[in-house]
Amino acid sequence: MSDPYSHFVNAASAPARSAIAVTTHNTNPLADGATRALYVGVSGDIACRLMGDETDVLVKAAPVGVLALRVTHVRTTNTTATNMLALY
Numbered sequence: 001m002s003d004p005y006s007h008f009v010n011a012a013s014a015p016a017r018s019a020i021a022v023t024t025h026n027t028n029p030l031a032d033g034a035t036r037a038l039y040v041g042v043s044g045d046i047a048c049r050l051m052g053d054e055t056d057v058l059v060k061a062a063p064v065g066v067l068a069l070r071v072t073h074v075r076t077t078n079t080t081a082t083n084m085l086a087l088y
Contacts, residue, residue, distance in 0.1 A: 012070065016036050017088060019039065019086065020088070021084070021085060021086075022085060024075060024079050025074075026075050026076050026077055029049075029072045029073050030073065030086055032088060033072070035069070035086040035088060036088055037087040038069050038074075038084055038086060039065070040063065040064055040065060040081050040083070040084055041064060041084065041085075042064065043062060043063050044061070044079070045059065045060050045061065045080045046058070046059040046062050046079050047059075047074070047075035048074045050071055050072070051070040052070075056073070058078055062081050
């Protein structure tokens, strides 16, 4: 299928080109690197590390939908949100 947007820059603010189910882990980073955004299917808390940070943050009561977060890790401990997709 042709991509009518192929002439646009593939920037962080551009729409995602792929999505991969998030597998939480307490130490390992996301296998495909920092995300462009996260999609949350079932709201809850997300314990994650943002790209460029050295410590984790807890996103409380993340709503269903796309969150403009460039994360490298999504932790199992303290994460209650589910059905998450890493958007790239």
